[in-house]
Amino acid sequence: MNSSAAYLRLCDALMENSPALLATDQLLRDTLTLSSGNPGKLIRARLVLAAADAHGLEEGPAERLACAVEYFHIASLLLDDLPCMDDAWTRRGRPCAHKLYGESSAILGALAFINRAYALTGFVFASHPAEIRLQATACLDACLGPAGLVGGQAADLSFAQSDRSAREVAMIAARKTGSLFWLAVYFPALLGAPSQKELHALKALCVYWGLAYQAADDLQDALLNAFESGKTAGRDRALTRPNLAHAIGVPATQARIARLMEQSRRVVERLGATSQRWGYLGGFHREFVEPMVCAVAA
Amino acid sequence: MNSSAAYLRLCDALMENSPALLATDQLLRDTLTLSSGNPGKLIRARLVLAAADAHGLEEGPAERLACAVEYFHIASLLLDDLPCMDDAWTRRGRPCAHKLYGESSAILGALAFINRAYALTGFVFASHPAEIRLQATACLDACLGPAGLVGGQAADLSFAQSDRSAREVAMIAARKTGSLFWLAVYFPALLGAPSQKELHALKALCVYWGLAYQAADDLQDALLNAFESGKTAGRDRALTRPNLAHAIGVPATQARIARLMEQSRRVVERLGATSQRWGYLGGFHREFVEPMVCAVAA
Structure with a gap:
């Protein structure tokens, strides 16, 4: 399946599985509809879909698992944007949900997505062996x-009281952004019952991709304006939030991203050599991760 | 097991299974420790424990399932108390978590409890047949x-814009308080693979107990002061929140509670007649539900 077909398939699935369909309260329904109907690049959901397809899940369950991971991600965005968290005003080029429908709706919307994500996961894994579950x-x-994720966000908010070192920045990035890559890469790979060696490589890949992605995001926050990035930019410095480009400088951040890209390329190759079923990771690395990370890091 | 032994066993289990043990951030850890270390009457957790014991779960899994339901409940309290929700200042006789550790910690704490609750549930049900899962x-x-729960809280917050009828009040009570009784009664009863007839009776019991409990809570909010109730009282009228005693008056509320108690007593008897394993519900009704509801409704 080509990439834009997968994207459209996911956009439909995100609406079909949305908790919005069960919401009777207007503000809650609007929050849920806005959030599942205004998708970003769907990097994580596309990874899950590719994994689920590769590991033999049928179309419906594959889409539901991809939606589950995307709903966890949407929930984290709804909450991160709140005034008591990152106090963002815009997200994906539009006003944040809490600006349009109130903080309580954003919080309840996040809960509805998390709950739906767990339910979808439960349904998809129900017929798998106990060990995989x-x-x-x-x-x-x-x-x-x-x-x-929860610990990463808490450390993020307490960052001003920490030593603000590159190490602290990396720890927070691993928990915040890294966790969602674990959900997008490691979690659906469990469907393929990977060997210990393969699990080890998958873990390394999650770490490299997650750190590279967060570093690129930090660069973007440090360098671009809100119009270009589609979200409230320059917030990291304004709020004393962890940002690798602030901690070690722009050139060193770019060099680190290049190194992480090289490390992940090697892991992807190693996995591809063990079995054809990991081929989707190589395709993904070339088609999405490299162009996305390199666009901002160049 | 007598009632105070079960209570102490649950207090220990709530600390042992708490996500606080994994929290490195001080504010998050303090929020989690405060919330799992200051339990209320543990009505729902005791029901789950009794059910799990009756349906043959071992000690550890039984406690973990009880903790899961209590963590869902604690999370709902943390979020309900927020300024953008009920704007409460005290809970169980102490300052609310968001007053002590900030709103972001209360929100992240709630997420940590919800996540832990789902994990405990997943572990406990892992070895059960797919149909039960x-x-x-x-x-x-x-x-x-x-x-x-999420829909009930949203409707609760939008109550001022509704027709404020007794019907609307009952719908919100069924979703908010009722849902947690479903988790405490219906959910663990699934472990016993109940028949269709038994499932039907269990559903009715959840409705009756939930409505009676919420009606008693409404009466308490309308009649008592904060010192007596241990939480911020009189908030329903101040915030135009649904309250049965405001909608139909105190005597009619008391009469409704008496009727619901009679209906639930009959369901409990009917269930007890089908099988001995439902005996714990009768014991619970006499020992906890009646005294608690009647204390405020008398």
Whole structure:
């Protein structure tokens, strides 16, 4: 399937599986419709879809799993944008949900997406062996809890009180952005019952891609304006948030991104050599990760 | 097991399974520790524990399932108390988490509890047949999403713009308070693979108990002061929130509670007659629900 067909398929699936269909409250429904109907690049959802297709899931369950990971991501954006978090005004070129429909609707909308994501995951994994289900549960627990996304966001908000070192920045990036790559790469790969060696390589890939992606995002925040980035830019410095370009400078950030890209390319090649079923990771690296990261890092 | 032993066992389990153990951020850890270390009456967790014991779960998994439902409940309290929701200052006789540690910590704390609750549920149900797991997933989806807790809270906040009828009040109570009774009664009962007739009776019991409990809570808010109730009282009228005692008056509310208690007593008896394993529901009705509801409704 070509890339724009997959994108359109995902846009439809995000509306079809949305919790908006069950919402009777107007503000909640509008929040959910806005959030699932205004997708970004869908990097993570496309990765999950490619993985699910490669590992033999049928069309419906594959889309539902991709929606689940995207809903976790949407929920994190709704909450990150709140006044008590990053206090953002725009997201994907439009006013943030909390600006349009109120903070309570943004919070409840995030909960509705998280809940739906867990339900979709439960339904998709229901017929898989207990061992795979336990691994998937442990993966969600690690990625979304205090050791993952929630902990990363908390450390992000406390960053001004930390030593503001490059190490602290990397730790936060690993938990915040890295966790969502674990959900997009490691989590659906469990469907393919990978060997220990393959699991090891997948973990490394999540780390490299996640760090490169966050570093590119930091560069973008440091260099571009809101019009170009589609979201409230320059916030990291204004709010004393972790930003690699502020911590080590622009040239060193660009060099680090190049190194992470090289490391991930090598992992992708190594995985491709073990089995054809990991071919989608190589395609993804060339088609999306490299162009996206390099566009801002060049 | 007597009631105070079960209570102490649950207090320990709530700390042992808490996401606080994984939190490195001070504010997040303090929020989680405060919330799981200052339990209320643990009505729902005790119901789950009794059900899990009755349906043959071992000690550890039984406690973990009880913690899961209590964590869902704690998360809903953390979020309900926020300034953009009910704007409460005290909870269980202490300052609310957002007053002590900030709104972002309260929100992230709620997410950590929800995530942990789903993980515990996934681990506990992992070895059960697919049919029971699918029912459990569907139950969580219905109870926690826009048709349940999230939708109830949204309707609660929009109540001032509704017709403010007793019907609207009952709909909101069913979604907000009712959903948590479904999690405490219907959800763990799935472990016992109930018949269609038993499922029907369990659903009715959730409705009756949920409505009676919410009506008693409404009466408490309308009649008592903050010192007596342990939380910010009189908020319903101040914020134009749904309150049965405001909608139909105090005597009619008391009469409705008495009727709901009679209806639930009959369902509990009917269930007890079908099988001994539902005996815990009768014990619970006599020991907790009646005294608690009647104390305020008398």
